[in-house]
Amino acid sequence: AQSVAQPEDQVNVAEGNPLTVKCTYSVSGNPYLFWYVQYPNRGLQFLLKYITGDNLVKGSYGFEAEFNKSQTSFHLKKPSALVSDSALYFCAVRAHNFNKFYFGSGTKLNVKP
Amino acid sequence: NAGVTQTPKFQVLKTGQSMTLQCAQDMNHEYMSWYRQDPGMGLRLIHYSVGAGITDQGEVPNGYNVSRSTTEDFPLRLLSAAPSQTSVYFCASSSIGGIAKNIQYFGAGTRLSVL
Numbered sequence: 001a002q003s004v005a006q007p008e009d010q011v012n013v014a015e016g017n018p019l020t021v022k023c024t025y026s027v028s029g030n031p032y033l034f035w036y037v038q039y040p041n042r043g044l045q046f047l048l049k050y051i052t053g054d055n056l057v058k059g060s061y062g063f064e065a066e067f068n069k070s071q072t073s074f075h076l077k078k079p080s081a082l083v084s085d086s087a088l089y090f091c092a093v094r095a096h097n098f099n100k101f102y103f104g105s106g107t108k109l110n111v112k113p
Numbered sequence: 114n115a116g117v118t119q120t121p122k123f124q125v126l127k128t129g130q131s132m133t134l135q136c137a138q139d140m141n142h143e144y145m146s147w148y149r150q151d152p153g154m155g156l157r158l159i160h161y162s163v164g165a166g167i168t169d170q171g172e173v174p175n176g177y178n179v180s181r182s183t184t185e186d187f188p189l190r191l192l193s194a195a196p197s198q199t200s201v202y203f204c205a206s207s208s209i210g211g212i213a214k215n216i217q218y219f220g221a222g223t224r225l226s227v228l
Contacts, residue, residue: 009153032215043117043203043219044156051215090155094215099163100171101146101217103156 002027004093006104013081014112021076021107023091033074034092035065038106044090050074061085081111115139119204119220126194126227134189134223136204144207145187146171146217147179149200156203162187163209194227201225 003026013019025031032051036044048059055067065076074091091104120135138145146161148171158171162181176198178190187206191198201224205217 004155006155034215034217036217036219041222043221044205044217045219046216049216092156099144099161099169100158102158102172103148105153105155 002093002095002098002100002102004091004102004104006089006091006107008107009105010108010110012110012112015083016080019076019078019081019085019109019111021089021091021109023074023076023104025072025074025091025093027093027095028098030096032094032096033065033067034094034101035059035063035074035076036090036092036103038088038090047076047089081109083111083113085109086111117204117206117218117220119202119223121223122221123224124226126191126225128194128196128227130194132191132194134191134202134204134225136187136189136220137185138187138204138206138218139185140206140208140218141184142206142218143184143209144217145181146205147177147187147189148203148205149173149198150203150222151200159189159202196227199225199227 005024034049035047038044050057050067058064094101117138147159148156157173160179162168204220207217
């Protein structure tokens, strides 16, 4: 079975501080991993993906994520948070030989000035 | 660029009514999918398609039908609406090859209430 867990419903950080949004996954075989962001009343927007290669993936708006195969994790990070980063963040997984995407429950990021 | 277009944006139904949520994409993507978003549950896959004439079930297909007669369109039909189908529905599309492989592009969503 494939699944994604985002253990934190909400993450609060101060502007300028580093942020981490956690994601762990379960998949049969090698994973494709993704992060998406959702602003209020909008559809999801792609941030970054891991397919293969370097474990550290860089994406849009200064975000990056680190793939850790032994811990089956794909945490989203940013060195310095902005108030405009406040949004709902989703982690997603798909197995290489499977056509279904599975999303986590989402983490609300609040960045305070 | 239009991207993925969903209609309608809002809909209120009575229990037992049927309706079709429309989804169209202009990016020539092979893969299209429907999700529902419920609080605390993230997005759950309803149905998906890897090309015209090919559809398959996702995690929560019961109560929903789909068809894919063209590459561009992927409508979602509710045959007999139930209050449990109150949700926000998103359509997404992606390429199955090339540099943008597997990156899903989402529509703006349809907010459905079933009374």
